[in-house]
Amino acid sequence: MATRSLRSQIIGFLCASYTLAIVAAFLLFLALHTSLLREQGELRLNLASALLTAELEDREEALQQLLQRFASDAPLARSVLSDSPNAPALLRQWQGLHAPQLEISLHGGQGVLIASAKHDWLNQRLLAARSLVSTSAASHFLAAPSGQVYQVAVAPIGEDGVTRLLMAWRVKGEDFAGLAAEHRVEVSVSSTPDVAEPENSVLLGRYAQKRPLGISVAGEKQPHLVLMTLGDSTLGNAILGFFCLLVFGWAALVAVAGWLAVAQIDAFDKLAQWTQSMAEGKWVRASRLRSPHLEFLGLVYALDSMQDRIQRLIRKIQYQATHDILTGLRNQDELRRIADRRIASQGGDPFHLVGINIGNFREINDVFGPEVAESCLVNIARFLEQEEYTAARFYRGGIVVLREGEADEVAAVVLAKRLTRHHGVTKFNIELDVCTSIVAYPDDGEDAEILMRRLEIGLDTAREAPFHFHRYDRGLEERYVKRISLVEDLRIAMIDWDAGLSMYYQPKLNLRTGQVEKMEALIRWEHPVRGAVSPEEFIPLAEQAGLIGELSRWIVAQVAAQLAAWRQRDIYLQVAVNLSAQDIMRPEMLTYIEEQRERYELPADCLTFEIIESELMENPSEAVVLLQRLRSSGYGLAIDDFGTGYSSLSQLKKMPVNEVKIDCEFVRVLSSDEDDRKIVRSTLALASSFGLDVTAEGVEDEDSLCLLSSWGCEWAQGFYISRGMPGPAVRAWLERFRRRDMSRVTEAFGTKRVKI
Structure with missing residues (x-):
C-alpha cells in the first residue's frame, strides 16, 4: 500500500507539472496572439472603411x-414629370441607353426614381431633405419602407426650384463583394x-x-453600414489544439505512468513484503527480487x-548480552x-551448581595490576572451555559451573583446586585463595533464580x-535475609528517633x-521488634x-551535641569515639568532624578517636597519613x-597516636592469671x-584496678568503675562517684612502676 501511494503521488506530481506547463504556454500564446489579431483587425477595418467611402x-x-x-x-x-402614359417606356429606353445597370421604377422601386411634389413617400423625404439640398444637385441616403437603403441624388427642375428630380441607387452588401473579398x-x-454596433469577438478573431451613411435628415433615423472582418480561425484552432494537446498529453502521461506503476508495483510489493519479513526477524536475501531497472537493483x-x-x-549484541x-x-x-x-525440559532430573570465588582477587589486582588479575580469570575460563564445562562468570571474580x-x-573441591593450578600466570608466584559452595536442584531450590541467590549466600x-568450602544448608538464606533486613532497619x-x-x-x-575525666562513647541499639542488638552484630x-x-x-x-x-x-570531659579503618580512609570524615566541632564551638582536645589495631595494620602506610591529619x-x-593486631614495633613508632588501650581479654582476670599479668x-x-598513655579495658574488681595503678597505668575503664550510661545521666553519676573512696587506688599508683 505504501508503494502504491508513493507511485500515485509521483504520477499526480507529473500530471500537475505537465498541466501547469501547458496552461502557462497557452496563456502566453493567447495574450500575444490576441494583441496581434486586434491590431490586424483594426487595420483591416480602417482600410476597408476608407475604400468603401471612396x-x-x-x-x-x-x-x-x-x-x-x-x-x-x-x-x-x-414627359416623366407630367406622368404621361408613355413615360415608363421612355424611362426604360433612357435607362437602357445611359444606365443599363440600374432598374427604373416610378414609385420607389429599384433604379432611378423620378418624382414631383405630388408623389408619395419620396415627396415626403424630398420635403424633409430640402433644407439639406442646396440649389445645386446633392445626394444623401434614404431608407425605404421595405427596409431597402438608397443613395439619392436630387436636382431641381423648373425655375422655381420647387419641382425636383430625384435619382436613387440602391445600396446592397453585394455591391462591395470585390472589396470584401480583397480585404477579408x-x-x-x-x-x-x-441597430447596436456588433461586439468584437476575440475568441473567433472577428472585429x-x-x-x-450620408447626412442625417431631421426626423429620420440614419441608415448605417456595418463592417466586420472575417473570422480568423488561428486562435480557435490554437484553443482546439490546446485542448487536444492537453487531452492527448494527459492520456499519454497516464498511460506511461500506469505502465511504470504496473511494471514496478509487483517489485515494490515484494520489497515491502521483504521489509516486513526482516522486521519480523525472518532473514531473506533481497537479491532474490527481480526488476529490469538499475535503480531498483541498486x-x-x-x-x-x-x-x-x-x-x-x-x-554481536546477542553475544554481549549473554x-x-x-x-x-x-x-x-x-x-x-x-x-x-x-x-x-528434563522434568526434575537433578543437577547442581558449583560456585568458585577467588577470595584474594582484589589483592592480586592491587599488587600485580589489573592485567595479571584479569589474565588469571581468562586462563581459568579457557581451561573450563577446553574441559567442556557449562560455566558462567559470577559476581566479584567468581565462576559458576553447572554439573549433572x-x-x-569432593568433586567440587577438586575442581576448585584444579582451577588454582590453571591460572596461567608463571611470571609471578601467585596463589589463588579459592572459596567454594554448592547448591543442588531440586533440594536447594525449584528454579534458577533461587539457586543462584542461594549460591551467592553460600x-x-x-x-x-x-577449607573455604560451604554446602548450602536450609535456614542460611533466612539468616542472610535477616541480616539484610537489619541493615535496612x-x-x-x-x-528516626523512635x-x-x-x-x-x-x-x-x-x-x-x-x-573521671574521660568517657568512651558507646553506640547502643534497642530494636523496636528484636530488642537489644549488639554492636558486634550490626x-x-x-x-x-x-x-x-x-x-x-x-x-x-550525637557526641558533639552531648559535649x-x-x-x-560545667561538665568538662573528653570523649573517645570509635572510628573504623574505612572512616579514616575518607578525607571527608575529617571535614565533617571539623564542621560539627565548629557548630557547637568545641575545642579539639575534647575529642579523641580510637581505631582498632587490626584494621590499622591492613594498610599501615595509608593509615599513617590520614591519622597524621587528625x-x-x-x-x-x-x-x-592493642595486642590483638600483631603490630610490629616499626609500625607502632610511625603511628601518630598518643594512647593505647589494652584489650579487656588481658585485664578481666588480671588479678588471678599470671600470663595476663606478663602481657599487661x-x-x-x-x-x-x-x-x-595506656588505658586498660575490662576492669571488673578492685584488685585488678590496684595492680594496674601500681604498675603506672594512667587510665582504666570497666564494670567495676561503671557501665555505660545515657548522656543525661552522667551528671548525677559524677556527683555520686565523687563520694566514692578511691584512695587505695591512687596511693598504689606507681609504687611498682614497670620499667624496661
Whole structure:
C-alpha cells in the first residue's frame, strides 16, 4: 500500500507539472496572439472603411452625372414629370441607353426614381431633405419602407426650384463583394439605423465597425453600414489544439505512468513484503527480487548489505548480552536461562551448581595490576572451555559451573583446586585463595533464580568456613535475609528517633588522681521488634553494606551535641569515639568532624578517636597519613584492642597516636592469671618507652584496678568503675562517684612502676 501511494503521488506530481506547463504556454500564446489579431483587425477595418467611402463617393458622382444627363433631356424629363402614359417606356429606353445597370421604377422601386411634389413617400423625404439640398444637385441616403437603403441624388427642375428630380441607387452588401473579398471583410447595409454596433469577438478573431451613411435628415433615423472582418480561425484552432494537446498529453502521461506503476508495483510489493519479513526477524536475501531497472537493483543490493551489517550487529549484541566480555564465559543471566530450560525440559532430573570465588582477587589486582588479575580469570575460563564445562562468570571474580547429577562435594573441591593450578600466570608466584559452595536442584531450590541467590549466600559463608568450602544448608538464606533486613532497619534508625539507636558513655578513671575525666562513647541499639542488638552484630553489617561512614557521622554529631550540653552545665570531659579503618580512609570524615566541632564551638582536645589495631595494620602506610591529619588538627588518637593486631614495633613508632588501650581479654582476670599479668606489664613497659598513655579495658574488681595503678597505668575503664550510661545521666553519676573512696587506688599508683 505504501508503494502504491508513493507511485500515485509521483504520477499526480507529473500530471500537475505537465498541466501547469501547458496552461502557462497557452496563456502566453493567447495574450500575444490576441494583441496581434486586434491590431490586424483594426487595420483591416480602417482600410476597408476608407475604400468603401471612396467607392460611395464615386457612386455619388455617377448618380449626379446621370441626373444631369437625365435633366438635360428636357422632353424626357417633362414627359416623366407630367406622368404621361408613355413615360415608363421612355424611362426604360433612357435607362437602357445611359444606365443599363440600374432598374427604373416610378414609385420607389429599384433604379432611378423620378418624382414631383405630388408623389408619395419620396415627396415626403424630398420635403424633409430640402433644407439639406442646396440649389445645386446633392445626394444623401434614404431608407425605404421595405427596409431597402438608397443613395439619392436630387436636382431641381423648373425655375422655381420647387419641382425636383430625384435619382436613387440602391445600396446592397453585394455591391462591395470585390472589396470584401480583397480585404477579408463583410459589408452589410442596415436600414434600421438604431441597430447596436456588433461586439468584437476575440475568441473567433472577428472585429466590427458601424458607420453612418450620408447626412442625417431631421426626423429620420440614419441608415448605417456595418463592417466586420472575417473570422480568423488561428486562435480557435490554437484553443482546439490546446485542448487536444492537453487531452492527448494527459492520456499519454497516464498511460506511461500506469505502465511504470504496473511494471514496478509487483517489485515494490515484494520489497515491502521483504521489509516486513526482516522486521519480523525472518532473514531473506533481497537479491532474490527481480526488476529490469538499475535503480531498483541498486536499492536491493544496498538493502542486502544493510541486512548483513544488521545481522552482524545483532549477533554481536546477542553475544554481549549473554557472555562476559573479559572471559568469554556465559554471564549470570545466560546461565540462569540455561538452568531454567533444563528444569523445564528434563522434568526434575537433578543437577547442581558449583560456585568458585577467588577470595584474594582484589589483592592480586592491587599488587600485580589489573592485567595479571584479569589474565588469571581468562586462563581459568579457557581451561573450563577446553574441559567442556557449562560455566558462567559470577559476581566479584567468581565462576559458576553447572554439573549433572547429585551434588558431589569432593568433586567440587577438586575442581576448585584444579582451577588454582590453571591460572596461567608463571611470571609471578601467585596463589589463588579459592572459596567454594554448592547448591543442588531440586533440594536447594525449584528454579534458577533461587539457586543462584542461594549460591551467592553460600559463597559469602564459605569465606569464613573451614577449607573455604560451604554446602548450602536450609535456614542460611533466612539468616542472610535477616541480616539484610537489619541493615535496612539500621539505615532507618539513623533518621528516626523512635527506632532505638542511642549513645551511651562509659567513664574512664584517672588512676593518678582518682577522678573521671574521660568517657568512651558507646553506640547502643534497642530494636523496636528484636530488642537489644549488639554492636558486634550490626557494626560489621554496616561496614559490609557501606553504611559505616554514615553511621560514624551520626555518632560524631550525637557526641558533639552531648559535649556541648555538658559544657553548658560545667561538665568538662573528653570523649573517645570509635572510628573504623574505612572512616579514616575518607578525607571527608575529617571535614565533617571539623564542621560539627565548629557548630557547637568545641575545642579539639575534647575529642579523641580510637581505631582498632587490626584494621590499622591492613594498610599501615595509608593509615599513617590520614591519622597524621587528625593529630595535626589537635585531636587525640588511640589504638584500641592493642595486642590483638600483631603490630610490629616499626609500625607502632610511625603511628601518630598518643594512647593505647589494652584489650579487656588481658585485664578481666588480671588479678588471678599470671600470663595476663606478663602481657599487661610488657605492654605498659612498651607504651612507656614510646611515651604513650595506656588505658586498660575490662576492669571488673578492685584488685585488678590496684595492680594496674601500681604498675603506672594512667587510665582504666570497666564494670567495676561503671557501665555505660545515657548522656543525661552522667551528671548525677559524677556527683555520686565523687563520694566514692578511691584512695587505695591512687596511693598504689606507681609504687611498682614497670620499667624496661
